Amino acid sequence: MVDHEDINRLRAHAQALAGGAREASAEAVVQRVFAIQSQDATAADLGVRVRARDLTAGAIRTAYEDERSIVRGWYMRGTLHTIPSDDARWVARLLSPRILAASSRRYRQLGLNDDLRRRADHLIRRVLAVHGPLTRADLTGHLTTLGVRPDGQAPFHLIRHAALTGVLCHGPQRAGEATYVLLDDWLPPAGRFQGEGDTALVELARRYLAAHAPAAEEDFAAWSGLPISWARRAWKLLAESGVITEYGVLTMIAGRPWELPGPSDSPDVRMLPAYDNYLVGYRTREVSVPAAHQARVWPGGGVIRPTVIADGLAIATWSRGSGARSVQVSAFEPVPPEIQRKVDIEKDAVVRFLKPTT
Numbered sequence: 001m002v003d004h005e006d007i008n009r010l011r012a013h014a015q016a017l018a019g020g021a022r023e024a025s026a027e028a029v030v031q032r033v034f035a036i037q038s039q040d041a042t043a044a045d046l047g048v049r050v051r052a053r054d055l056t057a058g059a060i061r062t063a064y065e066d067e068r069s070i071v072r073g074w075y076m077r078g079t080l081h082t083i084p085s086d087d088a089r090w091v092a093r094l095l096s097p098r099i100l101a102a103s104s105r106r107y108r109q110l111g112l113n114d115d116l117r118r119r120a121d122h123l124i125r126r127v128l129a130v131h132g133p134l135t136r137a138d139l140t141g142h143l144t145t146l147g148v149r150p151d152g153q154a155p156f157h158l159i160r161h162a163a164l165t166g167v168l169c170h171g172p173q174r175a176g177e178a179t180y181v182l183l184d185d186w187l188p189p190a191g192r193f194q195g196e197g198d199t200a201l202v203e204l205a206r207r208y209l210a211a212h213a214p215a216a217e218e219d220f221a222a223w224s225g226l227p228i229s230w231a232r233r234a235w236k237l238l239a240e241s242g243v244i245t246e247y248g249v250l251t252m253i254a255g256r257p258w259e260l261p262g263p264s265d266s267p268d269v270r271m272l273p274a275y276d277n278y279l280v281g282y283r284t285r286e287v288s289v290p291a292a293h294q295a296r297v298w299p300g301g302g303v304i305r306p307t308v309i310a311d312g313l314a315i316a317t318w319s320r321g322s323g324a325r326s327v328q329v330s331a332f333e334p335v336p337p338e339i340q341r342k343v344d345i346e347k348d349a350v351v352r353f354l355k356p357t358t
Contacts, residue, residue, distance in 0.1 A: 004287050005313075007214050007250070011287070012312025014211055015278050016051035018268045023052050026063035030070045030084050034207045037275045038072050038080040041178065042354075043306075046273035048082075049353050057353055065172040071187060072170040072178075074163055077225035078102065086191030087207075088169065088183075094200040096164040098226065103157070110154045112161075119146055120158040125167050125182065133171040133179035198237060201226075205234035206243060206253070212281050214250035222283040267310040269342035271318055271327075271350055275304045278312075289314040293332040308346070310339055318347075320354070327351055 012018035015033055023029045029051045030036060038044035045060050063070050064082075071088050075081045078099040083091060107117065120143060127142045128134060140148075140155040148154050159180065162168045171181030195203055208220050217231040224231070235251065238244045245254040272278060279288060279297065288309070289297050296317055297305050308316035308329060316331040327347040335343065 008287050008312040010214055010252075011212060011282075012268075012278070012309065014213060017270050017272075017278060017309065018312045020268060021051075026052065026055060026060045027067065027069040027084070028052075029055075030063075030082055033211045033277065034087075035076060035081040035083045035211075035277060037277045037280065038082045039275055040273075041072075041173075043273035043275055044072070044080075044082050046271075046306075046350070046353070047276050049350075050270045050272055050276075055353075061173065064170075068186060074099065074160055076223060084191075085187050087193065088187055089166075089191065090193055090195060090200050091204065092164070092166060093196055094204060095225070096166075100161070100164050103161075106153075106157065107161075110152070110157060112154060112157060116146065116148075117158065117161050120148070121162050121165055121167050124159070124162045124180075128168060128180065128182045129185075132185075133174065133181045135174060135177050135179050139180060198233070201230060201234050202237045202241075205231070205238060208281075209238075209244065209251060209253050213252040214247040215282065216250050219282045223277075223281045266338055267342070269308065269310050269339060269346055271343075271346045272307045272309060274306045276307070278309070279304055279307065279314075288312065290332065296330075296332065308343060310335075310342075315339070316343070325351065 009018055013021055016023055016029065023032055026048050029048045033051065036044050036047045045057055048060050049055055049057075064072070069085055070082050071085045072080060072082045073088060073092070075083060075091050075095055107113070112120075123142060123146060124139060127139070131138070134142075136155070136159060139159055140150050143155050143158055144150050148158065159168070163180075166183055168180045169183045169186055171179045171186055173179065193203055204224060205220055208223060209215060212219065212223070217235045218228065220226075220234065221228045221231040235244070243254055244251045279285070282288075285294055285298070289307070290313070293314065297307055297314060299305065305317045306319060307314045308318055308331075314332070315335060316329050318327055318329045320327055327350050329343055329347065
């Protein structure tokens with residue numbers, strides 16, 4: 001029988017969060033885990049850092065802006081994620097129609113009818129071609145020429161609509177603020193994978209399992225935002241092609257050299273940022289966070305606090321003090337000295353990472 005501890009260690013290792021697994025670059029991290037939660041840009045950078053070896057914030061910015069090997073956009077569940085740039089187009093083709101359909105009620109509430117959204121896409125494409133990169137405030141100023149009020153949520157939803165329809169993507173930061181650029185100017189015309197329909201669905205499920213297994217169809221549906229019927233079809237097609245194998249009641253990639261990282265007297269301690277996909281990439285939480293302490297990680301209101309894990313199991317939450325100068329850790333229970341030593345090492349690493357460069 002497979003127990004939670006084994007599942008925990010395997011999932012954490014797949015996410016480069018246990019067993020000493022760390023990647024050498026931002027691109028390698030994102031290729032390994034496929035998607036990093038990116039609602040908060042600093043949390044996204046911390047999500048890359050925690051899975052890498054001695055990576056600086058500047059190196060992550062280089063991957064976004066100079067190498068353009070990773071890109072931020074609205075993908076799984078219609079929320080912001082950082083994914084490999086090579087995958088941006090096919091993932092959007094698969095997911096965007098459902099996200100747009102799910103947004104239709106909000107569009108009606110904001111008075112953003114089909115014609116206005118089309119005109120906004122056209123306007124955004126034109127102004128980015130001439131003036132880009134542009135910030136949200138810049139684009140909002142241009143959208144007012146269509147009669148869109150600058151306050152409220154309408155400008156955001158029109159910018160997001162342009163991303164979902166393939167007009168724009170996130171570009172370079174300007175004074176710490178995100179900008180938008182034309183997708184076709186910023187990213188390569190096509191990546192290594194160009195499938196559509198069921199082929200794309202199966203590929204997304206395979207990428208999910210490579211980064212999150214052991215997992216179930218319900219976990220994939222919760223992570224992707226796709227219907228459970230789609231997830232079951234993906235699992236069926238993966239099974240028919242021999243790509244997956246059973247792991248108790250869960251599923252893993254077949255033929256992969258899964259060597260279970262054994263328990264250690266010196267656990268692998270990592271400090272996850274808020275909203276990390278290790279915590280939100282599954283339907284349930286009991287494997288990664290003890291039930292008695294889940295309310296400290298998920299206090300309500302959609303908040304998911306930064307968390308300290310040891311061999312994949314949450315042992316504390318953490319927060320930043322003033323600026324990047326300090327980090328406070330709130331342990332669920334007293335921790336042994338060896339774990340505390342590693343927590344202190346991680347705290348110092350986070351402070352160094354967040355320290356502004358001069």
